[in-house]
Amino acid sequence: xxxxxxxxxxxxxxxxxxxxxxxxxxxxxxxxxxxxxxxxxxxxxxxxxxxxxxxxxxxxxxxxxxxxxxxxxxxxxxxxxxxxxxxxxxxxxxxxxxxxxxxxxxxxxxxxxxxxxxxxxxxxxxxxxxxxxxxxxxxxxxxxxxxxxxxxxxxxxxxxxxxxxxxxxxxxxxxxxxxxxxxxxxxxxxxxxxxxxxxxxxxxxxxxxxxxxxxxxxxxxxxxxxxxxxxxxxxxxxxxxxxxxxxxxxxxxxxxxx
Amino acid sequence: xxxxxxxxxxxxxxxxxxxxxxxxxxxxxxxxxxxxxxxxxxxxxxxxxxxxxxxxxxxxxxxxxxxxxxxxxxxxxxxxxxxxxxxxxxxxxxxxxxxxxxxxxxxxxxxxxxxxxxxxxxxxxxxxxxxxxxxxxxxxxxxxxxxxxxxxxxxxxxxxxxxxxxxxxxxxxxxxxxxxxxxxxxxxxxxxxxxxxxxxxxxxxxxxxxxxxxxxxxxxxxxxxxxxxxxxxxxxxxxxxxxxxxxxxxxxxxxxxx
Numbered sequence: 001x002x003x004x005x006x007x008x009x010x011x012x013x014x015x016x017x018x019x020x021x022x023x024x025x026x027x028x029x030x031x032x033x034x035x036x037x038x039x040x041x042x043x044x045x046x047x048x049x050x051x052x053x054x055x056x057x058x059x060x061x062x063x064x065x066x067x068x069x070x071x072x073x074x075x076x077x078x079x080x081x082x083x084x085x086x087x088x089x090x091x092x093x094x095x096x097x098x099x100x101x102x103x104x105x106x107x108x109x110x111x112x113x114x115x116x117x118x119x120x121x122x123x124x125x126x127x128x129x130x131x132x133x134x135x136x137x138x139x140x141x142x143x144x145x146x147x148x149x150x151x152x153x154x155x156x157x158x159x160x161x162x163x164x165x166x167x168x169x170x171x172x173x174x175x176x177x178x179x180x181x182x183x184x185x186x187x188x189x190x191x192x193x194x195x196x197x198x199x200x201x202x203x204x205x206x207x208x209x210x211x212x213x214x215x216x217x218x219x220x221x222x223x224x225x226x227x228x229x230x231x232x233x234x235x236x237x238x239x240x241x242x243x244x245x246x247x248x249x250x251x252x253x254x255x256x257x258x
Numbered sequence: 259x260x261x262x263x264x265x266x267x268x269x270x271x272x273x274x275x276x277x278x279x280x281x282x283x284x285x286x287x288x289x290x291x292x293x294x295x296x297x298x299x300x301x302x303x304x305x306x307x308x309x310x311x312x313x314x315x316x317x318x319x320x321x322x323x324x325x326x327x328x329x330x331x332x333x334x335x336x337x338x339x340x341x342x343x344x345x346x347x348x349x350x351x352x353x354x355x356x357x358x359x360x361x362x363x364x365x366x367x368x369x370x371x372x373x374x375x376x377x378x379x380x381x382x383x384x385x386x387x388x389x390x391x392x393x394x395x396x397x398x399x400x401x402x403x404x405x406x407x408x409x410x411x412x413x414x415x416x417x418x419x420x421x422x423x424x425x426x427x428x429x430x431x432x433x434x435x436x437x438x439x440x441x442x443x444x445x446x447x448x449x450x451x452x453x454x455x456x457x458x459x460x461x462x463x464x465x466x467x468x469x470x471x472x473x474x475x476x477x478x479x480x481x482x483x484x485x486x487x488x489x490x491x492x493x494x495x496x497x498x499x500x501x502x503x504x505x506x507x508x509x510x511x512x513x514x515x516x
């Protein structure tokens with residue numbers, strides 16, 4: 001028996017999110033179905049991040065156990081010949097039997113893309129949020145900087161039962177202009193439900209001059225969801241990377257033991 | 259009666275190209291249908307470039323005559339509320355009654371995008387051509403430079419009945435790396451059928467080391483289609499812009515006459 005970790009990229013457009021649901025196409029459902037067929041045993045993956053409907057990923061992570069003899073590294077290639085075109089495994093490797101994609105320490109990076117121009121660009125519509133009103137990137141950048149550090153992000157999440165601790169640490173929160181796309185890129189040790197999309201909706205308000213960048217501080221302190229901006233639409237959001245610092249340590253150990 | 263010029267952007271993925279065909283969705287067909295409904299008269303547009311199935315555009319041009327009173331500038335907004343999401347008018351304006359989108363002098367710009375990495379990225383699959391084998395961007399850039407200038411491009415086109423003159427002028431032909439995307443951007447006074455896609459297929463061969471950059475010269479001189487590379491897949495191609503130098507002159511005249 002071995003534990004295998006998959007790094008999974010997908011276009012979330014036509015899926016009802018990551019998590020298996022009856023009578024709906026989901027990323028988890030597709031992975032379970034094709035892994036089970038490939039390895040000839042019932043496979044149920046555990047995902048690192050249960051992305052919502054319409055959200056994309058370049059590096060979500062799924063883990064499963066298998067008795068199959070196929071080397072872990074080959075599973076990516078074999079799966080990519082079976083999966084639909086809008087899901088592609090980027091890497092597969094064996095991990096320690098106690099590796100858990102959600103309970104291990106992680107550093108996650110998300111990008112939220114805003115297409116800010118006069119008319120929509122049809123070739124960007126599936127992977128960005130179109131916003132007509134001109135946004136001030138400088139103000140958005142200033143506002144984004146207030147999100148960095150350890151804060152109680154209760155004002156920036158949709159509360160769910162069972163969630164008590166809403167303190168998270170944001171390592172970096174940056175806004176860049178790439179042609180007519182404004183990219184909000186945020187890295188942290190954990191994200192609450194809808195957190196990045198509410199941050200994006202709030203930065204759009206700051207960029208449009210609805211409130212000043214410093215007002216982000218007041219929103220954080222209020223812990224009041226009503227003060228932050230809208231939950232921005234899902235198509236703008238991409239889970240870029242999930243980094244497991246423990247893996248670096250393990251890789252370092254292996255190098256030392258050579 | 260006035261003549262109206264539309265600048266049209268579209269995602270070509272689900273269309274059978276520009277040109278009207280029976281029983282198939284086309285860009286021209288969608289424009290005719292929605293313009294006729296909007297303006298309450300039968301409209302048939304004339305397109306500048308009849309792009310192939312799967313090819314995208316940011317700035318194709320269509321022209322039509324109408325008796326409708328609606329100001330030309332408003333037509334873009336009205337049409338964008340009717341058109342499917344994958345077609346968007348970028349601008350509409352009145353032009354001289356003798357303006358013809360194909361017979362006027364034009365400067366066209368195309369981009370061909372190649373995703374060059376180990377595994378496909380599902381969020382880029384619709385707007386780039388995925389190529390696994392590592393490409394040498396320096397060699398592609400060198401090769402692309404040989405395409406600049408006035409040449410007989412017979413080796414770089416699929417011949418069609420009625421085409422005799424295959425001499426065209428390429429003003430610039432450049433290759434840039436943007437992350438894991440290689441962008442081939444080419445501007446010229448006219449393009450033969452499949453010309454940019456054959457150029458792209460040929461640059462991929464140069465980038466993969468199949469032949470040296472200088473070999474482009476020999477291909478041009480041979481006038482032999484067999485010597486050039488494959489016609490690269492349509493999803494990588496975007497018609498970026500069609501520029502009409504006469505319009506600049508007209509705008510200059512208007513300024514002088516103020």
